[in-house]
Amino acid sequence: MIFGRSPGVNKAVSLGCYVIGVLIMTTNMVYTQRYFNQALQAKGDLQFYTTWGISTGIGLYEAFLLGVGTTPVAWGHLFAVPKKIADIQEPQQRKLAQYGAGGLAAALIIFGLIVYWVDYTTTIGGLGLGDILPARFLAWSLVIGSEIMFLAGNTLAWLALIGAATSKETKEKYQLILDKNSKGSASSLK
16 A cells, blocks of 8 residues: 555554454453352362353353454345345245344344343452452453454454555556556667
8 A cells, every 4th residue: 555554564453453352352251250160169170161161152152243243244144134035935934034033133132232241240240359440441341352352453454455455456557657668768768
């Protein structure tokens, strides 16, 4: 890109955002697991692994929702569902598909809100801070910090792709001009 940041820099910063996002998500899972571990007073291996499974599941479900919400390739599939349903010839099947798709979307959204609420409250508990204001701030930072970093990483990755394509087009354009000018200069020298 002639104006703006280099695609390589955008790609590097994008990767950095992903790494920081994974670190924040992992830290959040640790605090969530700590809360569940204390609440259950886990004494055996099964309870210990269960608390880790729940904490990891919460983090992965949040990552799934964010992935679907921030990936343009996924949007194409999501926005194609109403057309696919409309193309169903049988009215009863079409109505059943509409209710099924609407119910699934509502369930995913409701379950997502519940997961975020549980994650937030368990992160506050896992932090173990006596002062609630810093605990709330840190909990929100840990719960949505990874999402913000992944969103920034996705945005910068797309900007890097667009910038690389623009750079390639610009290089080809100027190479054609250089080739044309160098042939004209060479022919004028003869």
